[in-house]
Amino acid sequence: MPAEADRTLPFVEEGASTTRCRIVATAERSFREIGYQKTTVADIAKTLKMSPANVYRFFDSKKAINEAVVGGLTREVEALISGIAQAPGLSAAERLSQIITALHSDCLERCRAFPRMHEMIEAAMSESWEVCRTHVERIRAVIARVVAEGVRAGEFSVPDPDLAAACVHAAIVRYCHPVLVSQTPEAPVPPIEAMIAFLLGGLRPAG
Amino acid sequence: MPAEADRTLPFVEEGASTTRCRIVATAERSFREIGYQKTTVADIAKTLKMSPANVYRFFDSKKAINEAVVGGLTREVEALISGIAQAPGLSAAERLSQIITALHSDCLERCRAFPRMHEMIEAAMSESWEVCRTHVERIRAVIARVVAEGVRAGEFSVPDPDLAAACVHAAIVRYCHPVLVSQTPEAPVPPIEAMIAFLLGGLRPAG
Numbered sequence: 514m515p516a517e518a519d520r521t522l523p524f525v526e527e528g529a530s531t532t533r534c535r536i537v538a539t540a541e542r543s544f545r546e547i548g549y550q551k552t553t554v555a556d557i558a559k560t561l562k563m564s565p566a567n568v569y570r571f572f573d574s575k576k577a578i579n580e581a582v583v584g585g586l587t588r589e590v591e592a593l594i595s596g597i598a599q600a601p602g603l604s605a606a607e608r609l610s611q612i613i614t615a616l617h618s619d620c621l622e623r624c625r626a627f628p629r630m631h632e633m634i635e636a637a638m639s640e641s642w643e644v645c646r647t648h649v650e651r652i653r654a655v656i657a658r659v660v661a662e663g664v665r666a667g668e669f670s671v672p673d674p675d676l677a678a679a680c681v682h683a684a685i686v687r688y689c690h691p692v693l694v695s696q697t698p699e700a701p702v703p704p705i706e707a708m709i710a711f712l713l714g715g716l717r718p719a720g
Numbered sequence: 721m722p723a724e725a726d727r728t729l730p731f732v733e734e735g736a737s738t739t740r741c742r743i744v745a746t747a748e749r750s751f752r753e754i755g756y757q758k759t760t761v762a763d764i765a766k767t768l769k770m771s772p773a774n775v776y777r778f779f780d781s782k783k784a785i786n787e788a789v790v791g792g793l794t795r796e797v798e799a800l801i802s803g804i805a806q807a808p809g810l811s812a813a814e815r816l817s818q819i820i821t822a823l824h825s826d827c828l829e830r831c832r833a834f835p836r837m838h839e840m841i842e843a844a845m846s847e848s849w850e851v852c853r854t855h856v857e858r859i860r861a862v863i864a865r866v867v868a869e870g871v872r873a874g875e876f877s878v879p880d881p882d883l884a885a886a887c888v889h890a891a892i893v894r895y896c897h898p899v900l901v902s903q904t905p906e907a908p909v910p911p912i913e914a915m916i917a918f919l920l921g922g923l924r925p926a927g
Contacts, residue, residue, distance in 0.1 A: 645907075646907070646908060649907065649908055650908060653908070676910055676914050676918075677918060679908075679909070679910040679914075680910050680914060680915050680918035680919075681918075683891075683894045683895075683909050683910055683915060684890075684891035684892075684894075684915070684918075684919075685891075686893055686894040686900065687890045687891075687893040687894075688890075690900070692899060692900075693893065693897070693899075693900075700852075700853070700856065701853060701856055701857060701860070701886075702886070702890050703883055703886040703887050703890055707883050707886075707887060708887050708890060708891070711883075711884060711887035711888075711891075711922050712887075712891075712922065714921075714922045715918050715919065715921045715922030
């Protein structure tokens with residue numbers, strides 16, 4: 514009976530979704546505490562008191578679990594900066610400055626709280642490029658929206674706002690990429706405020 | 721007899737220096753062919769038909785050998801861009817553009833020819849930070865010289881040429897860092913020419 518099937522489906526899906534969430538949360542804790550390389554699917558299953566076969570019903574590999582963990586982190590970062598992009602009462606320069614500062618602080622904090630995060634990110638970079646690519650494109654899209662608003666308001670003047678936004682995004686990788694931020698704490702790099710001022714200088718109209 | 725000692729010393733030193741060079745060249749080939757992680761000091765000694773103890777007379781660890789290998793590569797890159805910084809008949813913008821293009825092309829080529837290079841660089845980043853720091857500072861010094869020349873010539877206008885140079889250098893890390901360049905071949909990043917134009921825009925005088 515279709516009516517019966519329709520009624521029970523949401524409950525089945527909620528159960529599966531809860532199990533998925535528990536697997537992802539447990540994997541994230543294990544990647545944080547013992548590192549991505551040393552964590553096995555068997556460890557995750559054991560912590561959850563389930564069989565590895567049950568974990569594999571939801572994720573076909575450790576790589577797939579990592580994609581879910583990294584996907585969760587990247588969505589948090591995307592939400593953080595989307596909020597700033599939409600906050601009322603700010604100029605485009607203020608928005609851009611706050612977005613870059615937030616990306617940098619968020620990365621610094623995560624690297625401090627989670628010193629082995631770069632292992633997980635390196636695994637995603639080499640095995641799950643699509644997750645990284647999607648994240649880069651979403652962040653770039655948010656920056657592009659702010660740059661385009663600044664151009665419309667006469668605050669910025671660039672021939673191609675999308676390209677300028679992509680340049681700004683590429684230029685801050687040293688401050689926002691977990692692999693660089695976590696591995697080079699004492700690197701001789703200009704303060705983020707100096708970098709923001711330099712980049713805003715490249716966006717502002719001549720004269 | 722001091723005269724005797726003085727006469728033989730250069731020959732002894734030349735011998736030691738040749739052995740050091742052979743160890744470094746063999747290590748570099750092994751890092752290239754089988755990777756930094758899988759290479760052992762015993763492998764290097766075996767290829768050179770010497771005992772591991774003899775290798776340890778020259779380098780006290782694999783880390784020390786890696787510092788010599790990475791030091792050699794970084795000096796090549798520094799020489800490449802110092803040449804451009806001193807080439808006659810170029811404006812500061814042309815020099816800077818050629819330096820950034822050279823850093824990017826050199827990195828791309830090395831990553832193509834040496835796909836495991838990032839292992840060696842990651843090891844240097846985590847174990848031999850001084851080698852990396854020195855390299856970053858030398859590249860930044862060359863860029864700073866070109867920016868300062870541009871300011872003197874009225875081509876650029878920035879309040880602090882050293883800081884602007886450090887910003888330019890930090891902004892191109894996405895294009896010149898082996899760990900990022902080798903691991904993300906399909907990354908959505910603007911063409912280097914667009915990035916150079918954007919950065920030059922940040923250096924040029926307003927109006």
